[in-house]
Amino acid sequence: MGRIQLKDVTKSFGDVEVIPPLNLTIEDGEFTVFVGPSGCGKSTLLRLIAGLEDITSGAIEIDGADATDVPPAKRGLAMVFQSYALYPHMSVRKNIAFPLRMAKMDQAEIDRRVDGAASVLNLTDYLDRRPGQLSGGQRQRVAIGRAIVREPAAFLFDEPLSNLDAALRVGMRLEISELHKRLATTMIYVTHDQVEAMTMADKIVVLRAGNIEQVGSPLELYKAPRNTFVAGFIGSPKMNLIEGAEAAKHDAHTIGIRPEHITVSATEGVWSGRVGVAEHLGSDTFFHVHDTGLAETITVRADGEVGFNHGDRIHLTPRSDVIHKFDAAGLRIT
């Protein structure tokens, strides 16, 4: 079980309020991702849940029981840190066994659980090594192993993949998702990378300056961002936000159109502009189009086959059914 409820939680460091009153419920078994730009309070929020920071006011409940003043060790949560925080002087086996030893579990049970976790995480051959002798991905797995042996009510991940290279990151992303499917334990995952959020989450919580901007499934956030901030943050490349006369045509202060919802043509289209940088990814090509009279740059996604070059004249046509409209305050108009 691992249902976590935050009720009017606030956090201040001195006079600076980092988290204004915040309410959030994380259901049992859910994979929740906190996402937002750096400094938005997402890590602080995770540390509040972990108990590593005291909350200034409000209450945290875990499985219906008040956990506000419960020390971190007693909350039944396991955390994977950004730096992995492995104990460098202990072997991998001892690292993974550490929480069990602290819980004074008997040795046979410790060995059984450590071996179990090691085989799940492909660490069996490395159990006698020190963390310093492992690669980044292996260290990451040890940190996860140390978390899963405790069979916690929920896992907390604090940007666990940010120190890995791109290829490993994709692999570990899949492994963590698979782990979640198998264990069906609540997981809370903090990241600034919206791709990780989109691919892994059951529920995404978008944060800005300690405020929750929107909560929802990845597709809900993609299809119906509640405001311009979420619209700009979710989706890659970023949504094009257009103000002014063009927006007024749609009775909105701002309109948003995703790069993938614009078709390009050499000859005809609603808008036209000049190609700036063209990023060829093979499968796709991203064109950064200038001089459209709409915004500084309009980003367009086209097939990899489409071959415009720097300075070419290009015509754009947005798909009218997926234009997002926002009012002057940046909120979505439905």
Added chain:
Amino acid sequence: MATQHSRSAARLMMAPAVVLLLGWMLVPLIMTLYFSFRNYFPLRPDRVPGWAGFDNYVRFFTSSAFWPSVQTTLVIVGGVLVITVVLGILLAMLLDQPMWGQGVVRILVIAPFFVMPTVSALVWKNMFMDPVNGLLAHLWRFFGAEPVSWLSEVPTASIVMIVSWQWLPFATLILLTAIQSLDSEQLEAAAMDGAPKLKQFWYIILPHLSRAITIVILIQTIFLLSIFAEIFVTTGGAFGTRTLTYLIFQRVLESQNVGLGSAGGVYAIILANIVAIFLMRIVGKNLDA
């Protein structure tokens, strides 16, 4: 840019320093060895100089003062090491806590290290340990106790105390820098893993400090084996505070027997090596990896 050329150039340029250091070490060593086989009494014209064979070594070793002096040396070195390392760890952890006036406090803590051994020993002797006017005597009398005559009743412990006071800043400083390099996420991880403060100290902080502790022990041992000023100005080697170093000093300068003293010096080298071997066995492995 380690080409053949640059390597030989580097060797050439380092050579003067190496030769100088080697000479600096070898000349006194060879002179000590030479004198240890001589009868040499520079200020006593009645004694005939000449070769002594192993007489000096036998006399020094069989002297009734030899084993007690070795024992005193080891007690003082061991006592100071234990006190400075234990208190050093505690002080380092205390100073690592965020507090007001941190910078000033840290400088104050280091201050004793800047005081010359002779001065600090005299200050301790006359201002703290004096049985009539000393601060400690006043303190004892304030609580109605009989003042302790420190340097005659517990002379070895007193010297250990003085030397510990001098070396504590060194240990604290090294251990403080080590403790500051501990990744705080490790302690947080341990806290999440269910380790209370004491176990965090035992399983995380202490292993992290092991290398620094090793360095403190090794460096201090080198210097503590040769402490002299503190004994000279306090007890003058009386009351069983005569260390091997002090015994050598007495043989050379008080008895004017350079040959005997030099033989003692060779024993001191051997003792230092035995201590070093033991220390390397015990703590040396911490320097690997």
